[in-house]
Amino acid sequence: MNVLERFLKYVKYDTMSDENSETIPTTMGQMVLAKELKKELEELGLEANLDENGYLFAKLAANTDKKIKKLGFLAHLDTSPDMSGKNVKPRIVKYVGGDILLNEELNIILKDNDFPSLKEYIGQNLVVTDGTTLLGADDKAGVAEIMAAIESIVENEEFIHGDIFIAFTPDEEVGRGPHKFDVEAFGAEIAYTIDGGPVGELQFENFNAASAKVKIKGRNVHPGTAKDIMINSIFIAKDFMENFDRNDTPEHTEKYEGFFHLNEIVGDVEETNLDYIIRDFFEESFEGRKQKMKDVEKSLNEKYGEGTVTVEIKDQYQNMKKMVEPHMYLVDYARAAMEEAGIKPIVEPIRGGTDGAQLSYKGLPCPNLFTGGENYHGKFEFVSVQGMEKSVEVIKNLVRIFANAN
Ligand SMILES: [Zn+2]
Numbered sequence: 001m002n003v004l005e006r007f008l009k010y011v012k013y014d015t016m017s018d019e020n021s022e023t024i025p026t027t028m029g030q031m032v033l034a035k036e037l038k039k040e041l042e043e044l045g046l047e048a049n050l051d052e053n054g055y056l057f058a059k060l061a062a063n064t065d066k067k068i069k070k071l072g073f074l075a076h077l078d079t080s081p082d083m084s085g086k087n088v089k090p091r092i093v094k095y096v097g098g099d100i101l102l103n104e105e106l107n108i109i110l111k112d113n114d115f116p117s118l119k120e121y122i123g124q125n126l127v128v129t130d131g132t133t134l135l136g137a138d139d140k141a142g143v144a145e146i147m148a149a150i151e152s153i154v155e156n157e158e159f160i161h162g163d164i165f166i167a168f169t170p171d172e173e174v175g176r177g178p179h180k181f182d183v184e185a186f187g188a189e190i191a192y193t194i195d196g197g198p199v200g201e202l203q204f205e206n207f208n209a210a211s212a213k214v215k216i217k218g219r220n221v222h223p224g225t226a227k228d229i230m231i232n233s234i235f236i237a238k239d240f241m242e243n244f245d246r247n248d249t250p251e252h253t254e255k256y257e258g259f260f261h262l263n264e265i266v267g268d269v270e271e272t273n274l275d276y277i278i279r280d281f282f283e284e285s286f287e288g289r290k291q292k293m294k295d296v297e298k299s300l301n302e303k304y305g306e307g308t309v310t311v312e313i314k315d316q317y318q319n320m321k322k323m324v325e326p327h328m329y330l331v332d333y334a335r336a337a338m339e340e341a342g343i344k345p346i347v348e349p350i351r352g353g354t355d356g357a358q359l360s361y362k363g364l365p366c367p368n369l370f371t372g373g374e375n376y377h378g379k380f381e382f383v384s385v386q387g388m389e390k391s392v393e394v395i396k397n398l399v400r401i402f403a404n405a406n
Pocket residue numbers: 076138139172195
């Protein structure tokens with residue numbers, strides 16, 4: 001099966017993950033797809049093992065005695081809970097420019113004005129949705145690409161390779177992907193996630209991330225007799241917010257800039273809660289941001305009384321750069337693999353996290369490579385067929401480059 005056929009098959013499986021679920025994997029649909037993939041891998045002659053948590057590991061044994069680094073490729077089984085992934089009706093459009101009508105009845109249009117990068121795809125075949133679901137290219141394009149590359153390697157006896165390890169993992173979209181990932185059982189020394197966007201993407205840096213829950217206690221009494229007694233937590237929340245630069249926020253930052261993001265505020269006189277997330281690429285300024293939160297807490301408590309403001313900070317994930325840097329050949333090889341496929345690598349930091357970040361800290365350095373899709377997590381998601389084919393080529397090139405390295 002070629003990469004497109006595989007992709008069209010895999011998106012038919014509803015594998016949306018669910019952050020409110022306590023089970024592992026969070027949804028059973030992921031298990032159904034994992035079982036099918038296990039069968040396909042075994043049919044290709046690989047050893048495959050699916051554990052009860054929904055982690056599918058497989059190994060294609062080396063066909064040479066040469067000592068070659070144990071290379072892994074990863075993709076995730078689940079799709080984002082942001083939009084339904086049930087009854088996905090993919091459609092292939094030969095893109096000639098302009099808008100793409102996704103759904104005539106509901107008047108859902110993928111507009112080139114809203115998505116200026118569309119023009120890069122003129123002349124390519126795009127797989128699009130019918131506007132009622134996401135597509136699931138994140139990350140079934142990655143799954144299909146790895147599978148197609150493996151199939152092609154297996155079928156070509158001349159293709160010399162070392163041990164190749166494959167992992168398809170659950171619950172990436174709810175941040176639990178690597179939680180039960182047994183790096184030792186997997187077997188690879190280094191790996192790539194195939195979970196990026198447009199062709200050329202090569203990522204080995206991501207945010208350091210923390211959440212901050214700010215609780216502000218007030219004192220509510222009858223407004224008629226409130227003088228010098230009432231403490232309105234809403235106004236203290238305003239004081240809290242005003243300690244932070246209005247431009248130091250997601251909507252005013254890009255590239256290597258970090259931010260404070262006030263995600264939610266819920267309050268009344270008695271109590272106000274603010275939910276922040278903190279993001280920064282650099283360790284020192286990341287720590288500085290967390291400290292700033294504590295400093296504001298302290299100064300407001302000095303003003304309004306001890307215990308008025310409490311800030312609870314939790315680290316979420318770290319920049320993988322630190323863990324990848326000692327293995328920079330990973331990035332160099334990926335660049336070379338892309339250039340061999342006629343692709344110009346786009347090396348940019350991820351303004352978010354990836355499974356690879358957590359895995360890098362678990363001892364499996366893991367940069368991220370493109371899948372060829374865009375507009376993930378929503379109905380405007382699409383993937384380029386030519387882009388998926390390029391990804392297959394890059395994966396094969398990587399296997400070859402590793403096999404030829406000393
Ligand atoms: Zn993904």
